[in-house]
Amino acid sequence: MNPRCIAHVDMDAFYVSVELERRPELRGRPVVVAGSGPRAVVTTASYEARKFGVFSATPAARARRRCPEAVFVEPDFATYRARSADVMAVLREHVERVEVMGLDEAYLDLTDLPQPQAAARAVKHAVRERTGLVCSVGIGPSKLVAKVASDAGKPDGFLVLTAAEARARFADAPPGCIPGIGPKTAAKLDRMGIGTVAALAATADDRLVDPFGPRLGPWLGALARFEDDDPVEPVRVAKSESRETTFDSDLNGLEALEPALTALCDDLCAALRDSGRRGRTIGIKIRLNDFSTHTRARTIEGATHDVTVVRGIACELLRSFDPQRPVRLLGVRVAGLEDVVADCRDRGGEPQEQLKLPPPMV
Amino acid sequence: MKFTIAQEEFLRALSAASGVVPSRTTLPILSEILIETGEDGIMLSATDLDLSATIRGKASVKEPGSVTLPARRLNELIRELPPSPVHVESVGEKVSVDCDKTRFRFFGHPKADFPTFPVVGFDDDVLEIPRALFEQLVHHTTYAASTEDTRPILNGVLWEVNDEETRMVATNGHRLASYTGKRAAASKSRSNVIVPPKALTYASRIFEREETLQVAFGENQLAIRAGGNTLYTRLIEGPYPNYNQVIPQDNDKVATADRDALIKALRRMAVVASDQTHRVKLSFRESEMTLFVSTPDVGEANEKMGIDYQGEPLDIGFNAAYLLEVLKYVDGDQVKLTFKSPERAALVTPAGGNGDGRYLALVMPLRLQE
Incomplete structure (x- = not known):
């Protein structure tokens, strides 16, 4: 078997780039895509804005203080989704095995291609040709190395790293720079005196088992050594779909909450209907003003995307929870999704609507 | 290489060959067309590695040779030229195309860069089939083939030839179509092959002027030839399920x-x-x-x-x-x-x-x- 060759394609400042297509006069200026509410956070900042310390997840209010001359744009996710679909289509045209991660990144499995690096260059070129959008591409023997490579090359990067090169390059960097190691883990490592990727890589597994557990501990060590055999999985079937909203100011009482919940149900069911999916578990999520988060769910007999059913159950769940404090965030989720179209084909044991020709044909 | 060809004839042959050129590929040479001189004209070849075709165009050849050129650009260019003689000349990989007052320069690749075509002998065991019957077979069945990846065999069309009849069958597991015609010419050829539908619809398009098609069956390839044009297609490995049992x-x-x-x-x-x-x-x-x-x-x-x-x-x-x-x-x-x-x-x-x-x-x- 060939050694694996994985590419990570990461769109550069994706939301901002899409906005700049519509408003080219903003090119070169600090542009920040962020909601307008008091609790909004930055979703993407242009590279010009990043110089002022404005990054993804910076609270919008802080971003305004740090970079008053930035142009603030409201996010338009419908357009981002459409442009993302354009990009992913280009990727799929070139490479068979594509694992889409969110709207602006994807892993490509180039292992079996005759000239993987040339193919990756062709993909990068084609994305720009066909969509006008710029991406950074990282190539490595694993998803992990490919991802750090794409990140290290940004913007408009093309970087090929072996695992050894990645280890050398990030040896002195803090462990938090490795995807999968979050701030809490990084802080805990730091308290243990492990402040660099190299230090983490050299730490014996047993030292990590105690604070992080028998699975997570050794896994962190492997990450630092850039050992990763996670396969590129083209089909990531969504098991659930959800919608949630954080209110500009906290809502009090069922009368105020129910219309908000109904609107979320409508939006969610429309999306499920469009993609031909139904689910059996309907759940709600409530975050109170003390930041406590509560979820309630109910599973029904047959899968649905019927808005009246989803609304009915979501509102019942909300009424029985009856929040006793002001509500900060409300969400609705439909889980246990099945694909209606696929259901006409074969789904182990489920009754099929479209009958098949008898054996030996199928 | 040096030849002169009527613009209409060049366009016809190019359009036919371009039908094989993959619209996207990770192998850049596949987006090119191989131009070679032959005895009484030129041969244009294209391939997507599954389906390959060589189309003949009438031309007056002054110097023999060969070169590849980008299919889409060449096609667009020839389409836009006036209906006048087109002079093509290549020196190495530099190709000039002159027509009337227009002059183009292209860069191509040597023939050696182009994939070699499969070898299917037409020497013995050739099936002759009227084009009209072939078209009927293709028209009535290819639509029913599966487009899902779950069972590759159902992505193909079964083509059966026995002593009396010839038949095509296709299904996606939910519906099945079959068309049977009388075997016309008596030859010893018999077959039972599974053909990608793209090759069949392509064949019924490019052989529009011919009366009879010659079909040769190779190891895992099928070739169809008529009027100097030849098509090769990879076959899908069988056996095809016994459809008779479900009728x-x-x-x-x-x-x-x-x-x-x-x-x-x-x-x-x-x-x-x-x-x-x-x-x-x-x-x-x-x-x-x-x-x-x-x-x-x-x-x-x-x-x-x-x-x-x-x-x-x-x-x-x-x-x-x-x-x-x-x-x-x-x-x-x-x-x-x-x-x-x-x-x-x-x-x-x-x-x-x-x-x-x-x-x-x-x-x-x-x-x-x-």
């Missing part, structure tokens, strides 16, 4: 309907049908059929239609899209539909004479929801 022999309920009227009624019903299942219900009673649709969130509809029906009353559900598709290829004004039960395959055939060939289609029902 119902005991369907005892027989409906005969006006084909166009049925198609129109189904199209009207399909408007209200579910986008996912396209479910319509057909209720057969003596001398009358009623079509019903009821889709939650959308609406409902029904339509009555006079037909000839013999057998017990029957309610049966179908994916309207599948039914419309098989009806589209029924020749003649009247269509015969036979049934056994709401869970068994319906058999669809032309009701009147069948012309020279025999078309039959199977459609599996959709389970009716109570």
